[in-house]
Amino acid sequence: MRTRKPNFEISIQPEAIWDLIYAVTESAIVPPLLMRENRKRIDHYKKFLKQPKRRNTPPNIIFSSTGLEISGFLLGSIIYSDKRSYIVERAIPSVSANRSDDWVESNYQSKLLTHRLNRHASQERKVIGNFHSHPEVDKSPNFVEGHRLNRPSEADLSFSKYDRTIDLVITISSTEDRCRNYRLNENSDQIACFSYMSFYYWVCGHKNRVQVPVNIPSSI
Numbered sequence: 001m002r003t004r005k006p007n008f009e010i011s012i013q014p015e016a017i018w019d020l021i022y023a024v025t026e027s028a029i030v031p032p033l034l035m036r037e038n039r040k041r042i043d044h045y046k047k048f049l050k051q052p053k054r055r056n057t058p059p060n061i062i063f064s065s066t067g068l069e070i071s072g073f074l075l076g077s078i079i080y081s082d083k084r085s086y087i088v089e090r091a092i093p094s095v096s097a098n099r100s101d102d103w104v105e106s107n108y109q110s111k112l113l114t115h116r117l118n119r120h121a122s123q124e125r126k127v128i129g130n131f132h133s134h135p136e137v138d139k140s141p142n143f144v145e146g147h148r149l150n151r152p153s154e155a156d157l158s159f160s161k162y163d164r165t166i167d168l169v170i171t172i173s174s175t176e177d178r179c180r181n182y183r184l185n186e187n188s189d190q191i192a193c194f195s196y197m198s199f200y201y202w203v204c205g206h207k208n209r210v211q212v213p214v215n216i217p218s219s220i
């Protein structure tokens with residue numbers, strides 16, 4: 001990914017930060033817990049498969065032991081001055097995203113629906129971008145930064161659309177005793193970062209394979 005003197009910037013409003021914290025943390029923490037707790041359900045499901053005439057539907061099974069990547073849409077506005085500023089007012093998770101082992105992407109139908117719902121609510125607010133998460137709660141902040149896991153992968157960059165929208169990658173990592181004294185470099189490559197409870201978060205913006213600086217509220 002290239003870096004250059006930016007003429008774009010992204011500002012994330014407080015409500016959108018909360019949207020992102022909840023969506024990214026829940027999808028990183030809960031699926032692995034359920035996966036561990038629900039081994040019995042998997043056994044039950046296997047039995048169910050051999051009993052096709054049974055009326056009850058099988059219980060939910062979440063196939064993730066490392067946290068689900070989540071994706072969704074960024075709602076807000078674009079302000080044109082000496083630079084183009086993307087103001088993110090809300091971040092809406094997309095439940096029916098397409099996913100594989102190493103990527104996640106909201107599908108086109110979800111995007112259309114989001115456009116329609118949003119247009120009905122407000123003429124000002126638009127769908128200005130997409131976001132997805134990198135759940136890395138089993139790794140320390142040191143490891144995440146050292147291995148550049150808080151940046152878009154090559155697959156992320158190739159999915160990035162060459163239109164007027166932006167992309168955000170939100171990475172979550174956990175603080176453990178061995179890294180409790182770790183201090184993030186807050187100016188590192190224009191990636192916004194903050195901690196909340198026992199988690200660290202990075203917010204990295206990009207557009208057309210170019211990194212875009214991200215501003216977050218000074219307090220949450």
Ligand SMILES: [Zn+2]
Pocket residue numbers: 132133134152153156169
């Ligand atoms: Zn990614």
